[in-house]
Amino acid sequence: MTPLRVTGAWVQLLADWLDHQGLPAPRVRALLCSRRPVDAVPLTLWTELLEQALQMRPELTAQALAVGAMVAPRHLGVLGYLILASATLGEAMQAYRRYERLFYGTNLATVEIDGSHVRLCWPASASTGRLADTVAIAALVAFQRRLLGNLFVLESVSFAFAPPGHPLEGQAYEAFFACKVHFSAPETAVVLPLESLDSRLPGSDPYLRALLDSQAQVLLREAPDxxxxxxxxxxxxxxxxxxxxxxxxxxxxxxxxxxxxxxxxxxxxxxxxxxxxxxxxxxxxxxxxxxxxxxxxxxxxxxxxxxxxxxxxxxxxxxxxxxxxxxxxxxxxxxx
The missing domain is CATH 1.10.10.60 (Homeodomain-like)
Incomplete structure (x- = not known):
């Protein structure tokens, strides 16, 4: 399996959280700032940085949810702006699936239609760990809520990692996602009503989307010379x-x-x-x-x-x- 990584743009989420918390964290910031948005960051390093930073505020419950909630389009690079320019939630989901490799270095997600529900799934074997998985799914949900508000409704969320050791942390997950949250699941998954795929996105721009789509295709074709x-x-x-x-x-x-x-x-x-x-x-x-x-x-x-x-x-x-x-x-x- 291709070693997973994230982008330099993505890890700046943690820098934004450190700013929000007023934490200096010079060593963590030095490593974060050494990455350009287009650089590949090994997943092991991303996980280490998350652990180091979140240990500075151990009194906070489920801090990784707060990190993910700070997501902005710039943290996702061209993929974030493609989602913004999409016409519907379904089109945005298709863009994510098509260009996920720009984010993780490989394609992991699948989409399943089950009756009146749609499931966006990642296999348990591709789990990036408790902190990194939580940040990723929290960011996905926060991003869409920012676009659709109350129109974005979750049926359930599943994580492959074990349930939190403290009941308050489990409650924090359910409060954040506003739905049933499952742990120790066979896959990481976000389940939505099928009808939500037709929800119109406010920033729809067909011309911009076509330009970004072309840029994303070029980025996919790039390889070390x-x-x-x-x-x-x-x-x-x-x-x-x-x-x-x-x-x-x-x-x-x-x-x-x-x-x-x-x-x-x-x-x-x-x-x-x-x-x-x-x-x-x-x-x-x-x-x-x-x-x-x-x-x-x-x-x-x-x-x-x-x-x-x-x-x-x-x-x-x-x-x-x-x-x-x-x-x-x-x-x-x-x-x-």
Whole structure:
């Protein structure tokens, strides 16, 4: 199965929640801000960030619901604006199914018609975990409620994860979704009245929808260029280095490749993984040192070093100079 990921636009939901709660969370924010909206974010990292952030407010009940409730079209990228421009809820659902791969890196959802109900389902094997699943389904519901108001009615919601340990949390789920919520279910599912698919969306715009549809199709066709694999790896490194756990396996996940495939493609370009890692770090270090607002400790963190002394040793090995001397030389060069 293709490793699941989300987008850089999506993880900004958490930044918005941190703002709403007035939480500084510098480490979490640094990782969130290092992602551009179009970047792929490994699901493991997204889950870790959610856990770290929500632990800062343990007194709140079912905080993941509140994170999802902050959803805006920009968090979904082109898919969000496609939904806004759709004519009906049914058309919006079709757009989600068609372009879900832009969000998760693969298509997971199915739509089932059962008598007078329609079920939007995700298999239990594709569950992204309690927090990430809750944020995703809460966001889906909040997004449609914002568009349709009282016309958006749920019959039931199901989650593959186990029920919350505290009764108040279970009650919070039912209060948020305003319907029966099932846990430990064989699939994640949202069940709606079939007639709701005909509900008209207020932002319907056929011309804009056609433009966005074309853009989404282009994005689906895009794939890493074999001849540019070194640049793709470097781009992935820029975003993974602050996590401090850069390995070939993590970069492979970021690029949606197996480790073996990535090794083969680097070998075809006669590129050594370790040399590319060092080269990328050296280039970034020189750029960061030119920014007077960044301390040596900041730069060491951005480059994935556990200690500033490790960064100092590496920089001397790369350039034959210390970071301090390099920065002083930059400062002494007159502007043209």
């Amino acid at each position: 074999t001849g540019e694999i070194d640049r793709a790896v470097q781009q992935a490194l820029i975003h993974c280095l602050p996590e401090g756990r850069v390995t070939l396996a993590r970069i492979a996940i970021q690029l949606h490749l197996s480790v073996r495939s990535l090794q083969r493609r680097l070998a075809e370009r006669k590129i050594c993984w370790r040399q590319l890692l060092d080269q990328t770090r050296e280039q970034l270090a020189c750029e960061y040192l030119a920014d007077a607002s960044l301390s040596a400790t900041d730069i060491a963190f951005l480059l994935g070093f556990s200690e500033q002394s490790a960064f100092n040793r590496a920089f001397r090995r790369w350039t034959g100079s210390s970071p301090e001397c390099y920065r002083r030389r930059l400062a002494s060069v007159p502007e043209m």
